[in-house]
Amino acid sequence: MPNPLTRERIVDALRGVFDPELGSDVVDLGMVREITIDGGVVTVGLALTIAECPMRSQIENDTVRKITAIPDVDDVVVETKAMTKAQRAGLMEVARRRARENATPTQVRATTRAIAVGSGKGGVGKSSVSVNLALALSRLGYRVGLLDADIWGFSIPRMLGTVARIEADSETRLMQPVDIHGIRVVSTGLIVDSEETALMWRGLMLSKALDQFLQQVEWGELDYLVIDMPPGTGDIQMALSRLLPQAEMLVVTTPAKNAQKVAIRVADMARRSAMPVVGVIENMSYFETPDGHRFELFGQGGGRELADSLGIPLLGSIPLDPALGQGADSGEPVVVANPGLRSSRSFMAVAERLVELVPPAESETCTGRIARLFAGLEMDELGAGAQRSLTG
Ligand SMILES: Nc1ncnc2c1ncn2[C@@H]1O[C@H](COP(=O)(O)OP(=O)(O)O)[C@@H](O)[C@H]1O
Ligand SMILES: [Mg+2]
Numbered sequence: 001m002p003n004p005l006t007r008e009r010i011v012d013a014l015r016g017v018f019d020p021e022l023g024s025d026v027v028d029l030g031m032v033r034e035i036t037i038d039g040g041v042v043t044v045g046l047a048l049t050i051a052e053c054p055m056r057s058q059i060e061n062d063t064v065r066k067i068t069a070i071p072d073v074d075d076v077v078v079e080t081k082a083m084t085k086a087q088r089a090g091l092m093e094v095a096r097r098r099a100r101e102n103a104t105p106t107q108v109r110a111t112t113r114a115i116a117v118g119s120g121k122g123g124v125g126k127s128s129v130s131v132n133l134a135l136a137l138s139r140l141g142y143r144v145g146l147l148d149a150d151i152w153g154f155s156i157p158r159m160l161g162t163v164a165r166i167e168a169d170s171e172t173r174l175m176q177p178v179d180i181h182g183i184r185v186v187s188t189g190l191i192v193d194s195e196e197t198a199l200m201w202r203g204l205m206l207s208k209a210l211d212q213f214l215q216q217v218e219w220g221e222l223d224y225l226v227i228d229m230p231p232g233t234g235d236i237q238m239a240l241s242r243l244l245p246q247a248e249m250l251v252v253t254t255p256a257k258n259a260q261k262v263a264i265r266v267a268d269m270a271r272r273s274a275m276p277v278v279g280v281i282e283n284m285s286y287f288e289t290p291d292g293h294r295f296e297l298f299g300q301g302g303g304r305e306l307a308d309s310l311g312i313p314l315l316g317s318i319p320l321d322p323a324l325g326q327g328a329d330s331g332e333p334v335v336v337a338n339p340g341l342r343s344s345r346s347f348m349a350v351a352e353r354l355v356e357l358v359p360p361a362e363s364e365t366c367t368g369r370i371a372r373l374f375a376g377l378e379m380d381e382l383g384a385g386a387q388r389s390l391t392g
Contacts, residue, residue, distance in 0.1 A: 161331015
């Protein structure tokens with residue numbers, strides 16, 4: 001049987017690895033050197049601008065994650081080298097040409113990590129996880145956007161308790177996200193006023209809505225853009241990966257042991273959209289009584305099983321918590337309304353784990369980082385967020 005892995009498939013996946021400093025992907029920038037395929041083992045040679053840049057581990061990690069996400073790949077080896085002076089000059093020329101051609105197709109910066117929250121089936125808590133995870137990331141000090149990609153099944157505005165409306169800047173005509181609890185939010189529910197308007201827009205906008213949200217919204221500088229995905233494995237996933245090649249998927253599942261079926265669907269979704277799956281979140285894992293007794297109402301081990309069968313980490317488990325449902329109904333998400341609850345603390349832990357796995361992109365040059373590091377030694381009042389971005 002011929003090897004299903006081709007150089008082309010590897011190169012396609014590498015188009016999702018960005019050098020945030022140069023604002024383009026590693027293929028475009030000519031950083032990809034040799035690719036060897038030996039059975040399921042892929043070795044990729046990368047030439048980076050400078051050998052000892054903090055960006056290095058980010059690009060290496062991203063490369064490993066994107067290639068591991070390709071079905072049929074068993075193992076990935078990344079070999080990095082520093083570019084020669086001549087290669088560097090060539091690369092800078094490409095970077096400049098890119099900038100000139102204004103190659104950025106969306107308003108989401110290359111330095112923004114895009115995390116799509118999806119699932120293999122409906123009603124598992126994608127929207128609840130998206131909202132609380134976005135708020136948890138924000139509480140950790142990151143700049144966070146929340147995009148409701150469930151265009152006509154939107155639930156984000158209700159969960160955040162907002163009736164605000166998105167407005168466009170009079171000059172740029174770009175839509176301005178609504179600021180809620182410190183995160184920047186966009187949802188169809190923040191545009192349409194009533195069910196009737198929704199109906200009117202439906203036919204007009206559906207296919208274009210996601211494009212609009214990525215191209216016509218002034219997202220600004222964000223560390224993370226959390227995207228609440230609609231149920232199913234359809235067009236929105238494909239459109240998202242086309243428009244935002246850096247997008248990665250987080251899968252929400254329940255503890256029920258139906259992992260096999262869900263895994264097949266998720267793997268299929270990842271393959272068709274070429275979106276790597278970064279991890280699994282188990283929701284509604286257990287119910288805890290005030291005196292600390294745990295009941296596993298919906299089974300046990302489903303998250304772990306799904307993570308293992310996809311070969312990705314389980315980021316954490318969120319308990320079944322009536323306060324979470326009430327918070328969603330009253331527009332007061334638990335993470336902000338009641339941070340002491342076990343469910344809120346679980347979301348914080350998941351957010352911390354996500355930051356470890358998908359660290360915020362390095363938006364500074366090496367020289368800039370060193371300069372700020374020195375400045376930081378003198379300025380103790382630097383916030384935790386700034387410290388974190390320095391240490392990395
Ligand atoms: N951990 C949880 N504890 C209690 N209720 C939850 C939890 N997660 C989700 N829910 C509730 O379950 C329902 C479905 O969740 P939702 O986030 O809308 O799922 P999805 O977006 O996947 O359709 C909502 O009513 C929500 O409040
Ligand atoms: Mg939803």
